Amino acid sequence: MSALAAALRERALVGPRRVVRSLLLVVGLGLLLVVLFPGLFAPYDAYELDVPARLQGPSWEHLFGTDEGGRDILSRVLHGARDSIGSALLVIGIAAAFGTLWGAVAGWAGGWADRVLMRIVDVFLAFPYLVLAMAVAASIGRDLRSAIIALAVVWWPGYARMIRGQVLALKGQQHVRAARTLGAGPSQLLRWHVLPHTLPQLNARVTVDIGYALVALTGLSFLGLGAQNPSPEWGLMVSNAKTYVLNAWWYAVLPGAVILVVVLYLVTLGDELSEEST
Amino acid sequence: MTAAVSVRELRVTYGGASRPALDGVDLDVPDRGSVALVGESGSGKSTLALAATRLLDGSAAVSAEELSLFEADLLRLPARELRALRRTRVAMVFQDPRASWNPTRTIAAQLLDGLRGEARRERRARLVEVMRRVGIGDPEERLDDYPHHFSGGMLQRAMLAGGLAHGPRLLIADEPTSALDTTVQAELLTLIDELRVEEGLSLLLISHDLGVVGRMAAEVVVLFAGRVVERGPTDEILRSPQHPYTRELIAATPRLHGPRKVPLRVGRGRGPAETGCSYAPRCPLAVEACAQETPPLRTIGAVQVACIRAPVDEAVAG
Numbered sequence: 056m057s058a059l060a061a062a063l064r065e066r067a068l069v070g071p072r073r074v075v076r077s078l079l080l081v082v083g084l085g086l087l088l089v090v091l092f093p094g095l096f097a098p099y100d101a102y103e104l105d106v107p108a109r110l111q112g113p114s115w116e117h118l119f120g121t122d123e124g125g126r127d128i129l130s131r132v133l134h135g136a137r138d139s140i141g142s143a144l145l146v147i148g149i150a151a152a153f154g155t156l157w158g159a160v161a162g163w164a165g166g167w168a169d170r171v172l173m174r175i176v177d178v179f180l181a182f183p184y185l186v187l188a189m190a191v192a193a194s195i196g197r198d199l200r201s202a203i204i205a206l207a208v209v210w211w212p213g214y215a216r217m218i219r220g221q222v223l224a225l226k227g228q229q230h231v232r233a234a235r236t237l238g239a240g241p242s243q244l245l246r247w248h249v250l251p252h253t254l255p256q257l258n259a260r261v262t263v264d265i266g267y268a269l270v271a272l273t274g275l276s277f278l279g280l281g282a283q284n285p286s287p288e289w290g291l292m293v294s295n296a297k298t299y300v301l302n303a304w305w306y307a308v309l310p311g312a313v314i315l316v317v318v319l320y321l322v323t324l325g326d327e328l329s330e331e332s333t
Numbered sequence: 334m335t336a337a338v339s340v341r342e343l344r345v346t347y348g349g350a351s352r353p354a355l356d357g358v359d360l361d362v363p364d365r366g367s368v369a370l371v372g373e374s375g376s377g378k379s380t381l382a383l384a385a386t387r388l389l390d391g392s393a394a395v396s397a398e399e400l401s402l403f404e405a406d407l408l409r410l411p412a413r414e415l416r417a418l419r420r421t422r423v424a425m426v427f428q429d430p431r432a433s434w435n436p437t438r439t440i441a442a443q444l445l446d447g448l449r450g451e452a453r454r455e456r457r458a459r460l461v462e463v464m465r466r467v468g469i470g471d472p473e474e475r476l477d478d479y480p481h482h483f484s485g486g487m488l489q490r491a492m493l494a495g496g497l498a499h500g501p502r503l504l505i506a507d508e509p510t511s512a513l514d515t516t517v518q519a520e521l522l523t524l525i526d527e528l529r530v531e532e533g534l535s536l537l538l539i540s541h542d543l544g545v546v547g548r549m550a551a552e553v554v555v556l557f558a559g560r561v562v563e564r565g566p567t568d569e570i571l572r573s574p575q576h577p578y579t580r581e582l583i584a585a586t587p588r589l590h591g592p593r594k595v596p597l598r599v600g601r602g603r604g605p606a607e608t609g610c611s612y613a614p615r616c617p618l619a620v621e622a623c624a625q626e627t628p629p630l631r632t633i634g635a636v637q638v639a640c641i642r643a644p645v646d647e648a649v650a651g
Binding site: 165166226227228229230231232233234235236237238239240243247251254273 | 383388390391416418419420421425427428432433434435436437438442443444446447448449492495496500537610
């Protein structure tokens with residue numbers, strides 16, 4: 056009886072781990088709803104100015120206070136979720152797709168093709184990623200789109216390296232060899248016998264990386280290389296708040312705290328999922 | 334008569350290894366013939382079977398004077414034709430049935446990958462037919478099962494079916510029954526034997542079970558540390574083994590009656606010798622000359638032996 060209970064606990068089918076996991080997923084669902092339908096949750100419009108009510112502190116009317124244009128900061132944070140989290144998702148989506156393709160080709164081909172492809176990856180990884188992202192973003196234009204492209208450009212090599220390693224390990228496995236003797240061609244082997252088995256690791260990495268991409272993206276916006284006014288993007292909002300930090304603490308601190316909490320949440324979720332898959 | 338497999342002076346060295354996994358090995362499987370490779374773990378049995386079909390991956394350096402399947406030169410064949418040849422002529426069964434299947438796809442999906450040329454319905458019909466041929470009941474339904482729905486013996490049968498669907502002429506079985514229990518083993522061996530006769534297949538069998546070898550193969554090749562130490566007709570070799578290593582292998586076979594089996598003389602911290610006869614450090618008959626040079630294969634009666642002390646009977650007597 057106790058052995059069964061221990062086994063169930065270990066597989067996190069019962070017990071505190073299960074509760075933590077369910078909670079994480081419920082929060083995730085909520086976050087997704089905010090990203091998709093911010094209007095449902097925001098009490099005010101994100102853009103409409105109300106200058107007489109500028110820089111009011113947190114109150115029941117404006118939970119997060121108001122900014123220099125009298126706009127409700129909570130509403131702007133909720134609307135900004137789409138720009139911030141949505142863009143982070145996009146960055147990782149592009150990076151993971153491209154990196155997977157690159158790494159799979161390198162690992163599968165082997166030999167000189169592998170060496171050439173992976174040296175290119177090494178070149179990218181040799182740069183400090185944020186510096187490279189800033190350079191790329193600044194050179195292709197200062198808006199959210201170019202920040203997304205820039206981050207995807209610096210982010211894919213990590214995926215390429217990880218997937219290459221996985222493909223190398225998988226391609227020597229018995230079931231791949233068996234499929235080959237049954238006549239499967241290289242594209243079939245890769246598509247059906249190798250790539251599906253990289254998914255657990257890929258999933259875990261993607262969830263953690265979304266958090267990090269959010270930090271990088273808000274960082275670029277903060278530096279003026281990402282979203283531009285009047286966007287409610289979070290990094291830009293903190294950047295705007297710099298000027299008022301001494302007399303309106305809530306303007307910088309509360310959106311900043313939201314970034315902190317969301318990133319912590321995403322990284323925790325990723326850790327939890329990677330423990331599941333290993 | 335054409336040869337199914339013809340290999341001359343094959344050398345295989347795995348990347349980073351100090352000594353070759355196979356060193357100057359010859360192998361012939363006659364058309365419709367049956368040859369067994371025996372030897373302990375690491376002797377090069379599986380490497381030989383994989384090299385013979387060029388299934389080793391890029392980290393293994395392969396060289397040979399000749400390496401051909403049904404007279405097609407595998408050393409020069411373009412990759413596409415090599416795949417086609419493997420697909421249409423060779424069926425393979427491996428040791429671990431679970432590891433041979435991708436757990437995420439149905440049996441049908443995995444077997445259909447390799448079939449070409451016809452409408453999907455016809456290909457499926459062909460699969461149903463071969464599944465029935467290897468003794469899987471309800472093939473229509475079982476095809477849509479996942480590997481975990483099958484037992485180990487059934488998976489091996491399905492693997493055979495997948496090979497048979499192409500109408501192959503050579504079956505390579507790499508310890509096909511080692512992972513199965515005894516009754517299933519016997520059934521699978523009977524099936525392989527039937528298929529061999531009825532479909533006119535050549536068989537290259539890898540095993541360390543001399544009982545299986547005696548039953549399945551007309552010819553035996555004994556490998557030790559990447560070299561052929563003895564080869565010849567199975568009956569001859571099982572009855573009067575000439576090489577001391579073959580004798581050791583036979584003495585280590587478990588028996589129901591008669592003398593108790595003798596364990597292999599491994600695990601005394603001595604690997605195969607670097608120079609001379611690689612078996613010398615374990616050999617009860619070794620003399621000084623054994624460490625001097627690698628003994629060549631000599632013909633003694635019906636068999637070939639790579640031992641300077643052979644024929645063994647005289648050596649023991651003297």
